Amino acid sequence: MLEELATQAFWLGLLKIIGVNVILSGDNAVVIALAARSLPPAQQKKAVFWGAGAAIVLRILLTLFAVALLTLPWLKLVGSLLLFWIGVKLLIPEDGDDNIQASEHLVTAIKTILIADLVMSLDNVIAVAAAASGSVVLLVLGLAISIPLVIFGATLLIKLMERYPIIITAGAGLIGWVAGEMLVADVALKGWLSGLGVQYKGDHPMLGGIELEWIAAAAGFILVVALGRWLARRKEAATGPAPVDAAK
Numbered sequence: 001m002l003e004e005l006a007t008q009a010f011w012l013g014l015l016k017i018i019g020v021n022v023i024l025s026g027d028n029a030v031v032i033a034l035a036a037r038s039l040p041p042a043q044q045k046k047a048v049f050w051g052a053g054a055a056i057v058l059r060i061l062l063t064l065f066a067v068a069l070l071t072l073p074w075l076k077l078v079g080s081l082l083l084f085w086i087g088v089k090l091l092i093p094e095d096g097d098d099n100i101q102a103s104e105h106l107v108t109a110i111k112t113i114l115i116a117d118l119v120m121s122l123d124n125v126i127a128v129a130a131a132a133s134g135s136v137v138l139l140v141l142g143l144a145i146s147i148p149l150v151i152f153g154a155t156l157l158i159k160l161m162e163r164y165p166i167i168i169t170a171g172a173g174l175i176g177w178v179a180g181e182m183l184v185a186d187v188a189l190k191g192w193l194s195g196l197g198v199q200y201k202g203d204h205p206m207l208g209g210i211e212l213e214w215i216a217a218a219a220g221f222i223l224v225v226a227l228g229r230w231l232a233r234r235k236e237a238a239t240g241p242a243p244v245d246a247a248k
Contacts, residue, residue: 013138018145027120027178028055029153030171034090035112036154037161037168043106044158051113052150058118060140073188079119080186083179084224086116087172091228092235120178172228173221180220181213 032055036047090112161167184193184205198205198212205212 010135010138013135014141014145017138026153027174028052028117028150029157030174031086031116031120032113032150032154033157033161034168034171035109035116037158039105039109043109045155047106047109047113048151048154048158051110051117052147052154054110054114055117055150056144056147058114062118064136074186076182076186077188080179080183080220082115083119083175083182084220086112087175087179087224088228088231090175091169091172091225092232116175119182120175169225169229173225176220176222176224177217178220179224180216180218183220184212184216 032048032051035051036044039047157167157171161171183189185203190200190205193205193212194200198207200206201211207215
């Protein structure tokens with residue numbers, strides 16, 4: 001292990017992993033911020049810390065089995081449906097029940113973070129695994145360094161959401177974007193999509209010279225935002241005005 005740390009290749013690989021995680025941690029920070037935004041300040045900090053830490057551990061485990069996981073049929077399809085549900089759910093205002101303990105809200109927020117990150121990391125882990133070049137030490141160390149990046153990003157986003165509620169809608173739309181992109185990339189749909197005239201360029205489905213993943217991603221964004229806002233308005237009409245951050 002010490003010999004590996006002394007090599008130039010190790011440090012170059014570490015820089016690559018940190019760079020990849022800076023880029024790929026944006027969606028994780030969005031999910032954490034959305035799930036934690038309605039908690040009291042003290043609970044927000046706990047949700048961000050435990051949510052980000054657990055998310056990184058999940059990403060490490062997923063990376064170790066990344067190639068095998070991404071070849072499983074139906075996995076991306078099921079994952080995309082979970083993300084659609086999470087994206088819509090995050091736009092619907094929570095019930096203002098004073099009898100619910102703060103700890104219960106905290107556990108719910110952490111569960112939402114874990115489920116969303118588990119699904120959203122399926123594609124991201126391939127890039128991290130490639131940057132690690134087979135070194136488990138490099139992989140774990142690089143991902144551990146990314147924890148404060150995720151925590152800082154989520155904390156900053158929570159503060160911005162309080163001032164600019166439109167970020168909540170954009171964040172939920174981002175989850176819908178990832179869900180739509182993931183949906184059409186599932187290997188189980190390849191035969192069915194080919195029968196509908198979709199052509200494949202490598203692993204990417206193409207429709208009329210445009211990547212179908214982009215089309216599906218845009219549709220996923222619109223679907224989550226439209227459905228989430230409609231359900232939020234219905235709930236608001238039934239129960240009274242919701243807090244400003246959840247309604248917009």
